[in-house]
Amino acid sequence: MPEISLPESLQGVEAVRSVRIPARLDYEFTAGNASSRFLRGIQQKKIIGQRVPGGRVYVPPRGADPERGQATTEEVEVAQVGTVTSFCMVNVAFYGSSMELPYTSALILLDGADLSIMHLIQEIPANEVRIGMRVEAVWRDDEDIEPTLESIKWFRPTGEPDDTNVRIPGEDHGTGLGSWVGGVAPTEALVRNPRTGKGGH
Numbered sequence: 001m002p003e004i005s006l007p008e009s010l011q012g013v014e015a016v017r018s019v020r021i022p023a024r025l026d027y028e029f030t031a032g033n034a035s036s037r038f039l040r041g042i043q044q045k046k047i048i049g050q051r052v053p054g055g056r057v058y059v060p061p062r063g064a065d066p067e068r069g070q071a072t073t074e075e076v077e078v079a080q081v082g083t084v085t086s087f088c089m090v091n092v093a094f095y096g097s098s099m100e101l102p103y104t105s106a107l108i109l110l111d112g113a114d115l116s117i118m119h120l121i122q123e124i125p126a127n128e129v130r131i132g133m134r135v136e137a138v139w140r141d142d143e144d145i146e147p148t149l150e151s152i153k154w155f156r157p158t159g160e161p162d163d164t165n166v167r168i169p170g171e172d173h174g175t176g177l178g179s180w181v182g183g184v185a186p187t188e189a190l191v192r193n194p195r196t197g198k199g200g201h
Contacts, residue, residue, distance in 0.1 A: 022095045034063035037075065039147035045139055049076045049113050056114035060149075079111035080137040082155075083163045086116070089126050102126040108135060108155055109166070119149070123156035132162035 006013075031039060034050060038060045041048035050061035050072035057076050064071055087106035090099070104126045107116035121129050122138070135155040145151045 032063060034061040034072070037061070041077070042149060042151050043145055043147045045145065045151075047078050047080055047110060047137070049078050049115075050074060051076050057112060058115050059110060059113040059117055076112065078113045081158055082108045082110035082113070082116075082135060083166050084121070084129065084131055084133045084135060085109050085166055086131065087121065087129050089129070104129045106135075106155070117149075119152060120154040121156070122154040130162065132164060132166045134158045134160040134163060 038048050047059060049057040049059035050063070051057045051074040052065040052068065052070050052072050053074070055065065057078065058072060059078055061072055085107045087104050089102050089104055091102045093101060104121040105118060106121045106129065107118055109116045121135060134157065136158045137152045138154050138156055139145065140151050140153055
């Protein structure tokens, strides 16, 4: 095992040998301009993204396109309905959680957005959640709305047919559920890294 070199400020400090649990970490978050506008929109039951000039719409916005470094100054209200692009069934409780197990956490691509948000799926058995399922936001009561994404309690199925063209956001290939480019499922000979074009034969 390589020797660890500590900074001068930690020289002579006794090493941590145990931790009392449950552990707690308190912190403060200061939202920047883009996040503040997004959270003010949530307080009005609106989901606001920002568009890169001539490009993608990011939700929640961060003020700049991470790929191009361009400022995202145009605000866009996106739909409160979207498509499940990925999900995870949670079977393990954690400290402070009040959700009944199992429950589902999903990536949801809202209509009009180019980046999925993560949120809960409810009002459907966890084992029936699927990629391509259409869902809609369920908000807290008006008097409980705050500038936090938790003002959306969860998403629930809309009853619309599944979106068979769902794609991994930002990628040019499908998920394997009827959404392959040109309708053709890839084989080992066709699979390519979507960013580099390399791979396959």
